[in-house]
Every structure is written in structure tokens, then in C-alpha cells.
Amino acid sequence: MASKETAKKEDDRPVVLSVQHVAKSFRLPTEQATGLKMAFLNWTKGVSGFTEQKVLRDISFEVKQGDFFGIVGRNGSGKSTLLKIISGIYVPDKGTVTVNGKLVSFIELGVGFNPELTGRENVYLNGALLGFTREEIDAMYDDIVDFAELGDFMDQKLKNYSSGMQVRLAFSVAIKAQGDILVLDEVLAVGDEAFQRKCDNFFTKVKKDSKKTVILVTHSMDAVKRYCNNAILIKDGMIIASGDKDKVADQYTLENIRVDQKHSKPKKNEHPEGLNDRVPVFRITPVSQTVANCSDPFLFDIEYQYDGDDGYIAIAMNDIKRGGIPYDSGQKNLHVKAGHHVLHMSMPLKLFNNGEFRLVGSFRIPNKTDEKRTDMIAYTNDDNSLVFAVRDPSNTRDYALLNDSEMKMTIQGYDK
Structure with a gap:
């Protein structure tokens, strides 16, 4: 009963930020016209002189x-474009942003600071840029200085500060500003x-204050999981995941891994890396969600096309975070027939702690001189391999590979 009342109470909280169907584009110059003649020639050729870059596409959420x-x-x-629209720096091309309360935006460390002014003068300058009166800055000045631990340096010019001292002062101004909504961009480190x-x-402390609202942009998923209660994931100007902070953070991790995989596009009439005329198709794709619960089997497909006789597929599981190969199916584990086929695979995950993994396949044929060996003739490159994450809802430990529920050490006895 208490949980239902708590949920209802949370649902009744007022909305302090509403972003509805926001879109934003920028025009990027493509060809400069150095004079009237060049401008006229560009016009006759239909050259507009710019390309339109769509940065945000129909963004909607509430805080x-x-x-x-x-x-x-x-x-x-x-x-960052979204934060600047929320902060009133940019105006959206489409959609609306509604803010209920005093919003303090801190998008870039040091913006609005003048190196020729003293630390004290910069506090008042930056406070004024944030929309505070001199009396309001007077009231928060001591807290800002104490938090930054710069009491002995406030009457020195900012250009004499170390970079670390400047960062501390700028950050202290932002977080000590008495606003209802605090907008922070990449400042936790x-x-x-x-x-x-x-x-x-x-x-x-702020997280426990029901009257304070924080909007945080960060690349640290540890920070998201530690502080946030809700989150959104943006990709190519669109929200691709929202709601539960842990699920959003895990989805971001997978997106990061996929994009960071380095690969070169094949030239025309060439096979992608790892493939050839004998094996022109070879890929591993997920059937289960790529953020998998360790209590459920992980389902995936192996698609291949092979022109030949006996063939084998070997699967290796790479541990992305900790390194190493926790599992290898063996060279002759999966005997496959020629043609274009899809294998439906299942793999138990209950043995594993939290982690990120990559399934890599190699296509093999019997060695002509040694029947115990096979030769690799194709493999799945980064694009054709499968990246997934294992999450145990009951276990937050991710240092070790093996799950405590499956791998337990017990005392069998003591010395006599």
C-alpha cells in the first residue's frame, strides 16, 4: 500500500520542464562566393552555398x-544543442520548451569569466550573466568561495590561477547559485x-532535496546510475531510449561499443573484411535484447553462405571490459552444410556477472594433412560480430567474471 501511495505522490509532482516536439537545424556553408560574379555563377548552377544539418528531430520529454x-x-x-535550447540560448525551429521555476544553466566551464578580472569580480560577473542581482550574489558569495577553497586567491587576477583553480571557481558558482533547476553539462570530473x-x-545532498531539480549531461554512466532517477539517450538528434536510468545507461554503453568498432568500408566489387567468394555472407545478429538478463538464455542467429563441402563454425566470446576469451566453442563444434542458411542459437548467461561481451565467429574447413585441425577461411568482422551486455538485477558487482550465485567457494574443513 505504501509503495502505491509513494508512486502516486511522485506522479503528482509538478512538471518543471516540458520539451515538446523540439527540432533544430543549422546551415553549414558548402561553397564560398568571394564576389558578386562567383555568387551569380553559383546561383545559375543551383548551388545554394549551404547545406542544412538537422541536429534535433522531434525531441519530447518532461522533467x-x-x-x-x-x-x-x-x-x-x-x-549540447538541446541544453542551449532549454537554457534559452538557442531558439528551436519547431516545438516548445516550458520552464516553471528559476533555471541556472552551466553549459561550459569558464564561460563568462574574464582573465583580466579578479576571482571576486568574476564571481559577480558570472552571477550577473546567470541572471542574479548583486544582492543575491552577495548572499551566496561566501558559500561559493568556501566550496571552491579559494579564499586566499579571490583578489588575484584570474589569469594567475591554475586551470584547476579556474575550474573549481566556475563550478562552485554554478552549483551554489540558488536556482530551482540546475542544468549541468560535463562537470562531474x-x-x-x-x-x-x-x-x-x-x-x-541535492538528490535528496525534493524541491531541487538537476538536469545532467554526461558521458559517465557511473554518474547516471549513481545520481539520476530518469534519463534519455539521444542518437542522431532523436531519443532512442528513455525512462529507467540503468536501462538507458546500458543502452548507451552498447551504442558506444558499436560505434567505436573501427572498420573500413570495402571498395566496389570487394567483399567486406573477413569474407570472400567462398563465404560471402557470415554474420551474428541478436534475437534477444542486447541488454540481457543473466537468468534468461541469450538467443542469437548465425547467418552464412558457403560454397564447399564440409564446414565448421567456431564461436568465441570476448570480454570487452576485462579482456580475455571466457568461452570458445572449439574448431569442430558446429558442423554446417553448404548453401545459404541461418542457425538459431541459444546460450545460457547465468554463470556471468555484469559485463559487456562480443561474439565473434570463424568459418573453418578440415586441414588436408591433419584431421585434428581445421583452417580458417572466413570470420566475422566488427560489423558482423555481436555485442551484448549481461545484467543481473540482483547483483551490482561487475569486477569478477563469474556470478556469485553460480560460483561459490565453501570451506570443506580446517587443519587437524
Whole structure:
């Protein structure tokens, strides 16, 4: 009963930020006209002089009072543009943004700071840029200085500060500003270890304050899982995952792994890396969700096309985070026939702790001189291999490979 009342109470929280169907594009110059003649020639050729880059496409979400809301995505996905629209720096081409409360935006460390002014003067300058009156800045000044631990340096010019000192001052101005909604972009990794502990304590305190709302853009999935209660994942200007912070963080991890896989596109009339005329098709694709529960079997397909006699497929499982190969099916484990076929595969996951893995396949034929051996004639490149993550809802430990529920050490006795 208590859980239902708590859920209802959370549902009744007011919406402090509503983003509805927001889209934003930028025009990028493609050809410069150095004079009227060149401009006229471009016009006659139908050259517009720019290309339109769609950065955000129909973005919609809501943030409620007390949320610690995460926005994640790779560089170039549109996160910073979205924050600038929320902060009123950019105007969307389409859609609306509604803010209920005083919003304090801190998009880039040090923006609005002047190196020729003192630390004290920069606090008042930056506070004014954030929309605070001098009286409001007076009231928060001591807290800003104490948090930054720069009391002995506030009357020195900013250009004499170390980069770490500048970061601490800028960050302190942002988080000590008394706003209802705090918008932060990539600021959790500032300062030394002691200052980061102080920042961690601050965010832990803010997270417990039902009146304060934080919108955080970060590449740290540990920060998302630790602080946030909701999150969205943006890719190519669109939201591809939203809601549960752990699921969004896991999806981002997989997206990151896929995009980071380096590969070269084949030239025309050439096979992709790892394939050839004898094996022109060879790929592993998921059937189960790529963020898999360790209690369920993981289902996947192996598609291949093979022109020959006896053939074998070997599957190796690579541990992306910890390194090594925790499983190899063996060279002659899967005997396959010629032609174009799809194998439906199942693999248990209950043995594994949390982790990210890659399934890599190799296509093999019998060695002509040694019947115990096989020769590899094709393999799945990065594009054709399968990346997935294992998550145990009851276990947050991901240091070791094996799951405690499956791999337990027990004392059999003591020395006599």
C-alpha cells in the first residue's frame, strides 16, 4: 500500500520542464562566393552555398520537480544543442520548451569569466550573466568561495590561477547559485580527488532535496546510475531510449561499443573484411535484447553462405571490459552444410556477472594433412560480430567474471 501511495505522490509532482516536439537545424556553408560574379555563377548552377544539418528531430520529454534527470549520447548527437535550447540560448525551429521555476544553466566551464578580472569580480560577473542581482550574489558569495577553497586567491587576477583553480571557481558558482533547476553539462570530473569528493557530497545532498531539480549531461554512466532517477539517450538528434536510468545507461554503453568498432568500408566489387567468394555472407545478429538478463538464455542467429563441402563454425566470446576469451566453442563444434542458411542459437548467461561481451565467429574447413585441425577461411568482422551486455538485477558487482550465485567457494574443513 505504501509503495502505491509513494508512486502516486511522485506522479503528482509538478512538471518543471516540458520539451515538446523540439527540432533544430543549422546551415553549414558548402561553397564560398568571394564576389558578386562567383555568387551569380553559383546561383545559375543551383548551388545554394549551404547545406542544412538537422541536429534535433522531434525531441519530447518532461522533467518533474525533484528529478535528477540524465541526458546521454555520443558527441555530435545533439545534447549540447538541446541544453542551449532549454537554457534559452538557442531558439528551436519547431516545438516548445516550458520552464516553471528559476533555471541556472552551466553549459561550459569558464564561460563568462574574464582573465583580466579578479576571482571576486568574476564571481559577480558570472552571477550577473546567470541572471542574479548583486544582492543575491552577495548572499551566496561566501558559500561559493568556501566550496571552491579559494579564499586566499579571490583578489588575484584570474589569469594567475591554475586551470584547476579556474575550474573549481566556475563550478562552485554554478552549483551554489540558488536556482530551482540546475542544468549541468560535463562537470562531474572537475578538480582533484578531494574536490570531487566534495562535489559528490553536494550531488548526494541535492538528490535528496525534493524541491531541487538537476538536469545532467554526461558521458559517465557511473554518474547516471549513481545520481539520476530518469534519463534519455539521444542518437542522431532523436531519443532512442528513455525512462529507467540503468536501462538507458546500458543502452548507451552498447551504442558506444558499436560505434567505436573501427572498420573500413570495402571498395566496389570487394567483399567486406573477413569474407570472400567462398563465404560471402557470415554474420551474428541478436534475437534477444542486447541488454540481457543473466537468468534468461541469450538467443542469437548465425547467418552464412558457403560454397564447399564440409564446414565448421567456431564461436568465441570476448570480454570487452576485462579482456580475455571466457568461452570458445572449439574448431569442430558446429558442423554446417553448404548453401545459404541461418542457425538459431541459444546460450545460457547465468554463470556471468555484469559485463559487456562480443561474439565473434570463424568459418573453418578440415586441414588436408591433419584431421585434428581445421583452417580458417572466413570470420566475422566488427560489423558482423555481436555485442551484448549481461545484467543481473540482483547483483551490482561487475569486477569478477563469474556470478556469485553460480560460483561459490565453501570451506570443506580446517587443519587437524
